[in-house]
Structures are given as C-alpha cells and as structure tokens.
Amino acid sequence: MSSGNGIAIDVKGLTKSFGGREVVHDLSMQVKRGSIYGFLGPNGSGKTTTIRILCGLLTPDSGEGTCLGYDIRRDAGKIKRKVGYMTQRFSLYQDLSVRENLEFVARLYGLTDARGAARDMIKRLGLSGREEQLAGELSGGWKQRLALGACTLPNPQLLLLDEPTAGVDPKARRDFWNEIHALAAEGLTVLVSTHYMDEAERCHEIAYIAYGYLLAHGTVEEVIAKSALTTYTVTGEDLNGLGAALTGKPGIDMVAPFGTSLHVSGRDVAALEDSIAPWREKGGLHWQKSQPSLEDVFIELMGRSKDNFQ
Amino acid sequence: MSAVEHPAPRREIRERLGFLRRSYAMLVKEFIQLKRDRVSFAMIVMLPVMQLMLFGYAINTTPHHLPSAVLLQEDSDLARSILKALENTAYFRFIHEVHDVDDFDNLLKSGKVLFGVEIPRGFERAVRRGDRPALLVAADATDPVAASAAIGSLGMVVQTALKHDLYIGDPPEMPFEIRAHARYNPAAASSLNIVPGLVGTILTMTMLIFTALSVTREVERGTMESLLSMPIKPVEVMFGKIIPYVLVGFVQAFLIISIGVGLFGVPVLGNLVLLALLSTLFITTNLSIGYTISTLVQNQLQAMQMSMMFFLPSILLSGFMFPFAGMPAWAQYLGECLPLTHYLRIVRAIMLKGATMQNLHFDALALAALMLLAMTIAVTRFRRTLD
Numbered sequence: 001m002s003s004g005n006g007i008a009i010d011v012k013g014l015t016k017s018f019g020g021r022e023v024v025h026d027l028s029m030q031v032k033r034g035s036i037y038g039f040l041g042p043n044g045s046g047k048t049t050t051i052r053i054l055c056g057l058l059t060p061d062s063g064e065g066t067c068l069g070y071d072i073r074r075d076a077g078k079i080k081r082k083v084g085y086m087t088q089r090f091s092l093y094q095d096l097s098v099r100e101n102l103e104f105v106a107r108l109y110g111l112t113d114a115r116g117a118a119r120d121m122i123k124r125l126g127l128s129g130r131e132e133q134l135a136g137e138l139s140g141g142w143k144q145r146l147a148l149g150a151c152t153l154p155n156p157q158l159l160l161l162d163e164p165t166a167g168v169d170p171k172a173r174r175d176f177w178n179e180i181h182a183l184a185a186e187g188l189t190v191l192v193s194t195h196y197m198d199e200a201e202r203c204h205e206i207a208y209i210a211y212g213y214l215l216a217h218g219t220v221e222e223v224i225a226k227s228a229l230t231t232y233t234v235t236g237e238d239l240n241g242l243g244a245a246l247t248g249k250p251g252i253d254m255v256a257p258f259g260t261s262l263h264v265s266g267r268d269v270a271a272l273e274d275s276i277a278p279w280r281e282k283g284g285l286h287w288q289k290s291q292p293s294l295e296d297v298f299i300e301l302m303g304r305s306k307d308n309f310q
Numbered sequence: 311m312s313a314v315e316h317p318a319p320r321r322e323i324r325e326r327l328g329f330l331r332r333s334y335a336m337l338v339k340e341f342i343q344l345k346r347d348r349v350s351f352a353m354i355v356m357l358p359v360m361q362l363m364l365f366g367y368a369i370n371t372t373p374h375h376l377p378s379a380v381l382l383q384e385d386s387d388l389a390r391s392i393l394k395a396l397e398n399t400a401y402f403r404f405i406h407e408v409h410d411v412d413d414f415d416n417l418l419k420s421g422k423v424l425f426g427v428e429i430p431r432g433f434e435r436a437v438r439r440g441d442r443p444a445l446l447v448a449a450d451a452t453d454p455v456a457a458s459a460a461i462g463s464l465g466m467v468v469q470t471a472l473k474h475d476l477y478i479g480d481p482p483e484m485p486f487e488i489r490a491h492a493r494y495n496p497a498a499a500s501s502l503n504i505v506p507g508l509v510g511t512i513l514t515m516t517m518l519i520f521t522a523l524s525v526t527r528e529v530e531r532g533t534m535e536s537l538l539s540m541p542i543k544p545v546e547v548m549f550g551k552i553i554p555y556v557l558v559g560f561v562q563a564f565l566i567i568s569i570g571v572g573l574f575g576v577p578v579l580g581n582l583v584l585l586a587l588l589s590t591l592f593i594t595t596n597l598s599i600g601y602t603i604s605t606l607v608q609n610q611l612q613a614m615q616m617s618m619m620f621f622l623p624s625i626l627l628s629g630f631m632f633p634f635a636g637m638p639a640w641a642q643y644l645g646e647c648l649p650l651t652h653y654l655r656i657v658r659a660i661m662l663k664g665a666t667m668q669n670l671h672f673d674a675l676a677l678a679a680l681m682l683l684a685m686t687i688a689v690t691r692f693r694r695t696l697d
Contacts, residue, residue, distance in 0.1 A: 080541040091536035095346045107335030110324045
C-alpha cells in the first residue's frame, strides 16, 4: 500500500509553536524508504519536536504530510503501530528488568509469543545473562542498546531515533551504527538525530536544522557542494595569533582550529583571498586550498542562521 | 554487533482482542512495579492493620478506668457500697478520697481526675426516710463524649449494686437522685459502629493515593513519552493501572473486616458475598477517582494535595465522624456525591443490620454512577499527545 512510492516520510510546511515561540518553522522533508536519514542541528533547533510530530506525539500547528503513507494528523494510531521511537532520555521502566521491559512492549504490540520474542531480542542484543537485571541498573551503552531493541521488537517499518548515541562511548557508538546499517539493509527506514559529524557521514542523506529552519539537505557531498564555501587549511607557527588576526576580516566567515591546522573559510572567494594575502606572503606558514569538511559547513550555517533568525 | 550474525525470527502481530491484550500488558507491568516497590507493598498490609488497631482502640467512647475522686461528707455503709459498685464496673478508678469541697474542685480543675462523686452529709439517713437526696456527680466537660458516657452508665450501675444492699428492696424508683453536671447523650458510638466505618475510610485513603500518582509518575520518570508512542489507548492504560489495585483493595478490605470481626467482635450479620461485591465496587470507584486525579494534575505533589482535598470531606461529610442526618441540607447533598457516604451505609447495614441488596440498591447504583463518571472524565482528560 504505502510502499508503492518508495517514500517513508513526506511532510510539507510543518510549523509548531510552544507558548508563542516558533520551534519548527515551515519544515518540509522527504525520506526514502530503506535509507538512513541524519538529522543535524544545534541544541534546541527543533529536531526533537519534528520527530515527535512525525510519530504522532505532537500535533503540528500547520502543515501536512504522511508517514509510511498514513496522514500524520488523522492516522496517528496506525503510524504508532509501524514506527519505533527511541526517545532522547531513556524511557523504558527503570524498575522493570530487561526481560520484563521487552515482554511489556511485545504484549502491548500484540506479538504472538511475547516471551519468545523478548528472549530472541535479548539474544540478538547480546544481553543474555543480564535479562533479569533492572533496566535502571544498566550502563549507558547497554541502556541504549536495550532501548533500540525495544523499539525494533515489534518489527517497525520506520525507526525514529532521537540522539541515540549521546553520552555513549566510541566502541558502543560504532556497534550501534553497524546495527542501524544492518536494519536499513533489511529494508527499515531510519531517521536519526545527532550532533556527531562522523555519524552524519554514515548517513545516506542528511538535513541540517537550526532555530526551527531546515537550512540544508541532501547527501553529504551535495550539502558540502551547495555550501559554496572556500576553505584554506593553514599549518605552521603561531596559528592562534593568525586566527585572532583573521577573525572578522572581510570575506572570512569562519576561522576554526583543527588540531595542528587552522581552517579559514568564506563564501566570497575574492574577498577571502584579499584578506589572507598579507599572511600568505609571510614565511613560516603553509596554505592549502581544500575541500571544506561537513563540520565547516555546519558551523558556517549555524553562524549564518544565528544572524538571520535570532 | 550480534544482530548481524543472529537475525531473530520475525513474529506476527495479532490484531484480534487487541484491547484485552494491551490492557493485560499494562496490568502485568503495573504488578511487577508494585511488587518491586517494597515500601508500597508493605504498606498494603501495614496501613490498614495499623490504622484499624490505632483507631479501633483509640476511638472508643466507652470510658475505661476514668481517674475519679470522691468527696465523702459522711462515712456510711451506703456510701461505701455505692463507691464499691462504681469501682467494680471498671469505668471508674477512684484515686482520691477527699473530705473537703475545695480539694475536690482542685482535683477536677487540674485534670488529675476527670470524674467526681459527691456524697453529701446525711445521705444515708435521707435515703432511709425516702427523701430522694441528690448524689452529686461532676464530670470534666472538656471531653464531653467520655463524660456523658460515664454519667450514662452511672444510674444503672448504682441501682444494680444497691439491690443487694440491706436498705433497699426492689423499689420502682431510685431511692436517690443523680444530679449530673454534664448532660446525658445517648449517642453511644463504640467499636461496633467505628470498625465498619474504618473499612470505608481506610480504603478511600489507600486506593485514592495508589492511583492518584500513577499517571504523574510515568510523566515524571519520562516513561510517558515512550508509552504514548506505542499503540495503546487511554482506556487500556486506565484498566491496566486500576485492575491490579482492585485486588490490592480486596486484600485490604478482607484484612480490615477480619480484624474487625476477630479482634473487635464486630458481627457480620448480612451476606458475605454481597459485602465482597459491593466492597469491590467501592474500591473500583475510589481507584477511578484517584486515576482521574492523576490525569488532572501536573506532578506528584499536586496529586497528593488533590487527594487530600477529596479525602477530608469524605471523612467529615460522609457520616463517618458526625451523624449524616445532623448535617445541614447542603452538606448532605455534598455528602451524597462522595462514594464513602454510600459505602458507609452499605457496610454498616450489611455488617450490623444484616441488610440485603433490596435495602441497598440506591447506594450501590450511586457508587456505580460515580465510578462511571470518574472513568469518563479520566479517559477524556488523558492526554494522548505531549502538546
């Protein structure tokens, strides 16, 4: 039925305000089935609100659209059966054991043999031996894994993951992303919000949202290309002094230190080159024109959106 | 991750009986949470037992060993017999024998004694002459209930005792008059009346608080967001949260009534099955009201306050503390809106008067109506979204 068009999420003009403050502004997006869609943006940018609208937890003030082919306004009940939502804060029952939490979810969705389903999921999650442990006593990484297990248990078609890897160690993070790719390979659509650039680069498509506005979307390459940002990578002596001297000069939109190098970026190539010319002639520094990183693009987008919307 | 190596078999989702299935899921979860909350679990048994023991024994209007004084202005055999008779009832304990009016007054004023008997000079002689002299009795009126009950018992006790005395045969009238300084009040509330009332009061309090916190707890622990994103309906959440406590309430009611019968000797004259059925109805009504409260408030503190706002009038206006018929009309109307009012009539009537359903159908219907009203409000007020 809904799989016909190959689009899992298709929304237009979503707007949502809380107490007169617009948190999501005229947001439109499309997510292909079976893809991993990264949702990026600073804190308070409206990512969580958007995700909650998509799974029927919030009603948009205006705008419309479909999720898995169901109308997000009218068919919230049907959407809930087919969507797994992993909340930002751990929201399983802390005073229930791993097994009891999974059995609760399995029963609630009406799975045949809830006990068996929970047992299989425990095995799949690698939680065997911990099934009787209370969920509240698990470490951060295990909690996150359990939460993912709970929302994939009823075989959803779409996963909405709200900053699933916040506060999780790098090894657990890598395992988590391998799992997400495995799920996508099985045909699941995944929408995941994150702060981490390396995670953004593991998504098929990304969207950047700041202050309720969706500022850029597409594949990582497309987003970088569309930014029209020129970046120079500088290495050498006294980069701190150079950074301070360049900040605010015409044509220079962003100066950011990256370890032993400095990224100097701007949209206006001519102005940028004029501004850096005096330092290029000086010795002791190595200047190289480079491809801007995703992080450069986002920091620049964030800086720009701040000027425009705040 | 292990997922890649061991893909789990996909399981079917059944739509049939979804309502029962989801309510059951919720119910099992609530039971486990209750079981794990050791303090609450202990309270289920401790609360009713403690309250019943405390109030059952404490709220007792029959005097026991009231500290008393006697002012003897003559030392006759008759005076001694009267004192002996009074002491034998166990109502009074004469700790002071004085011969001076001022001493007598001071003892009462200081609160060292709550009760005093004055036998005036020439008492015995007056009795023999048939003058019906006055036996003066003074009671500490700061505790009017205890005092009036003590005075009430006085006449009978003295008369019975004096039958055996030489001076009096079997006269149609008392040979002397008892002149009391507090008025007799025939309302003799005792454990017979208190215990059935306590069943209702204790159940109201425990049931209300159990469910009043249930929804706000989910919100405050952050589990509500997850719960709302799953396909469960407000009615199913409600049933899942109420049903475990119906059982809890049933256990509590059983405990209270058992203690009442076993320890306080309260009879159950009526049908036990009828009592159990109507008690269950009352328990469910209170749970529904508690649950309604939890859908109306923002946090646990508000839930507690609102429960108290409901609980206090229940105690004061239901006929538990004060006679229902003695209240002004507006208070009676208010009282009719409280489940406890109806349950008190039911439980007292079944236990003490052996009433049947025929006598009680109005109160049973009223309870059912209040329950449905509460449930309707709860289901419509339950927020399906986080808006």
